[in-house]
Amino acid sequence: MANIIKVENLFFTYSDGTRALNGVSFAVEEGSRVAMLGPNGAGKSTLLLHLNGLHLPQQGSVSVQGREVNKKTEKWVRTMVGMVFQDPDNQVFSSTVWDDVSFGPVNMGLSSAEVTSRVSKALHAVGMYEYKDKPPYHLSYGQKKRVAIAGILAMEPGVIVLDEPMAYLDPSGKEQVVNILDELHQRGITIIIATHDVDLAAEWADHIIIVKDGRVLADGGSELLIQKKIVEEASLTYPLVSRIFLNIPELAITVPRTVNQAVKVIRNLIKSNAIKQ
Amino acid sequence: MDFWYSVNNNTWMGRLDPRVKIVSLAGFIFIMMSSDSIAALLGGMTFIVLLGALAGISFTMFLKRLLWILPFGGVMAVILPFVVPGAAIAQFHLGTLELTMSVEGMTRAALLTLRMGLGIFAVTLLIATTGFGRIMSGLRQMHVPYVFVAIIEFTVRYINVLLDELKTMSLARKARGFESGRSFLHRRTFATLGSQVGVLFMRAGSRGERVYQAMLSRGYCGETGAVLSNGFRLLDIGLGLGILAVAMFLQVYDAGGWQWLISLK
Numbered sequence: 191m192a193n194i195i196k197v198e199n200l201f202f203t204y205s206d207g208t209r210a211l212n213g214v215s216f217a218v219e220e221g222s223r224v225a226m227l228g229p230n231g232a233g234k235s236t237l238l239l240h241l242n243g244l245h246l247p248q249q250g251s252v253s254v255q256g257r258e259v260n261k262k263t264e265k266w267v268r269t270m271v272g273m274v275f276q277d278p279d280n281q282v283f284s285s286t287v288w289d290d291v292s293f294g295p296v297n298m299g300l301s302s303a304e305v306t307s308r309v310s311k312a313l314h315a316v317g318m319y320e321y322k323d324k325p326p327y328h329l330s331y332g333q334k335k336r337v338a339i340a341g342i343l344a345m346e347p348g349v350i351v352l353d354e355p356m357a358y359l360d361p362s363g364k365e366q367v368v369n370i371l372d373e374l375h376q377r378g379i380t381i382i383i384a385t386h387d388v389d390l391a392a393e394w395a396d397h398i399i400i401v402k403d404g405r406v407l408a409d410g411g412s413e414l415l416i417q418k419k420i421v422e423e424a425s426l427t428y429p430l431v432s433r434i435f436l437n438i439p440e441l442a443i444t445v446p447r448t449v450n451q452a453v454k455v456i457r458n459l460i461k462s463n464a465i466k467q
Numbered sequence: 468m469d470f471w472y473s474v475n476n477n478t479w480m481g482r483l484d485p486r487v488k489i490v491s492l493a494g495f496i497f498i499m500m501s502s503d504s505i506a507a508l509l510g511g512m513t514f515i516v517l518l519g520a521l522a523g524i525s526f527t528m529f530l531k532r533l534l535w536i537l538p539f540g541g542v543m544a545v546i547l548p549f550v551v552p553g554a555a556i557a558q559f560h561l562g563t564l565e566l567t568m569s570v571e572g573m574t575r576a577a578l579l580t581l582r583m584g585l586g587i588f589a590v591t592l593l594i595a596t597t598g599f600g601r602i603m604s605g606l607r608q609m610h611v612p613y614v615f616v617a618i619i620e621f622t623v624r625y626i627n628v629l630l631d632e633l634k635t636m637s638l639a640r641k642a643r644g645f646e647s648g649r650s651f652l653h654r655r656t657f658a659t660l661g662s663q664v665g666v667l668f669m670r671a672g673s674r675g676e677r678v679y680q681a682m683l684s685r686g687y688c689g690e691t692g693a694v695l696s697n698g699f700r701l702l703d704i705g706l707g708l709g710i711l712a713v714a715m716f717l718q719v720y721d722a723g724g725w726q727w728l729i730s731l732k
């Protein structure tokens with residue numbers, strides 16, 4: 191598949207002199223699920239803001255669907271790449287849920303019939319339609335998060351970027367967000383998330399990018415998550431499933447990263463009579 | 468807070484187009500404010516309460532909202548009779564101080580109170596039958612500058628967020644053994660609270676910046692383009708004009724009749 195996003199040798203320094211990005215390069219394939227991992231301050235949020243055209247490259251380049259992101263294309267980029275911010279309170283500002291979700295589509299200049307249809311579809315997709323007339327103030331954190339996601343869905347972007355989508359969510363809230371992400375993936379939307387959650391990254395992503403000190407430390411599949419050098423350097427931990435198997439090196443197998451892989455490994459061990467029933 | 472937000476008022480007043488309601492009630496207030504007659508103002512208030520009753524808004528609701536202006540309006544109403552010169556109707560002696568109540572002062576106080584009351588009543592009727600959200604979209608449909616509407620909307624939306632932050636900060640202060648309640652003049656208390664106000668200010672600022680970023684990322688560019696507009700019915704306009712007509716009537720009728728009656732007393 192074609193690369194929908196391409197970042198090349200990107201540098202970015204904040205006005206107070208903090209160098210947040212130090213030559214970042216990577217590419218994202220259309221329709222993939224990308225998890226960007228890295229410690230606090232690694233530069234993940236700064237990087238994501240570039241994908242949406244909110245920050246423009248000071249050096250290096252970002253391109254979306256082959257078009258370079260710059261002053262001229264930033265408006266277009268924002269309709270192509272939707273960004274869900276970490277704190278939904280920053281994103282959901284209107285006095286009703288419905289008004290908030292329609293904010294993006296109205297900015298896009300769509301007809302009022304089109305806006306209505308998109309807003310209603312987006313609210314159904316995140317399971318928040320019944321709350322359409324409620325003020326955001328009354329919603330739980332998880333519900334606000336889902337409204338924030340709906341606000342982006344209603345713009346129907348090809349790429350959705352989420353900064354720490356699971357932060358502060360309770361287990362059921364996390365599960366709802368994962369389900370929404372799965373649904374979006376089914377529809378062919380490219381999804382990029384920034385997260386600290388290695389278990390989520392292992393289970394969900396098909397492309398892992400590990401960032402540290404404004405640089406890409408590693409770029410590949412979930413096998414990166416069990417490489418000692420990378421995990422230590424990026425101050426991450428191993429996925430929980432992998433931790434169990436890493437403690438039994440005498441098994442001499444490829445360490446599984448997801449629950450499904452682990453189940454398969456254990457089944458095989460039972461079959462080969464390595465484990466007595 | 469529920470009072471402010473979504474309202475599902477299915478009476479005719481509730482279904483009236485928000486734009487018509489905003490214009491007619493604002494017009495009502497505007498016309499009535501210039502009235503110098505107690506009777507006309509009372510009539511206006513009665514009319515609003517009647518409209519409210521038709522829309523299922525109880526009189527107690529109106530009275531409760533009236534409490535909002537008590538701190539300011541109440542004080543003014545008490546002071547005015549004593550400071551406006553005119554024919555004395557009562558005198559009080561407080562030690563060496565001599566206070567004189569004047570008729571003119573009483574009338575002024577009554578007019579002021581009634582004007583404020585009328586304004587509060589009309590705004591209460593508007594909000595209680597429309598809901599804050601629809602008033603905001605109504606204003607936008609009326610092409611009120613986006614910034615203006617956004618400021619009102621943001622204030623109401625983020626006051627809670629900021630209050631929550633303030634509460635968390637005060638809890639965190641207590642958790643580390645800070646005792647408030649001592650005099651504000653106590654140096655350390657003052658310094659601590661001062662720096663916390665500073666932090667709150669910074670937070671409000673950086674929150675604003677992030678909200679703005681999030682708006683930009685959804686295609687905001689200083690002015691929203693299209694507005695969701697649905698044409699209003701002729702009936703809406705008729706009812707709006709009706710409300711304005713009542714205000715006009717009270718004004719005109721009062722100029723000839725009521726004022727004369729009252730000045731007779």
Ligand SMILES: Nc1ncnc2c1ncn2[C@@H]1O[C@H](COP(=O)(O)OP(=O)(O)O)[C@@H](O)[C@H]1O
Binds near residue numbers: 209229230231234
């Ligand atoms: N608005 C800002 N002004 C100045 N420095 C910032 C700003 N935002 C982030 N930084 C700095 O940039 C670096 C990267 O931050 P960020 O992109 O938020 O990392 P992450 O999201 O991975 O935690 C950090 O050193 C951070 O302190």
Ligand SMILES: [Mg+2]
Binds near residue numbers: 234235236353
């Ligand atoms: Mg971050």
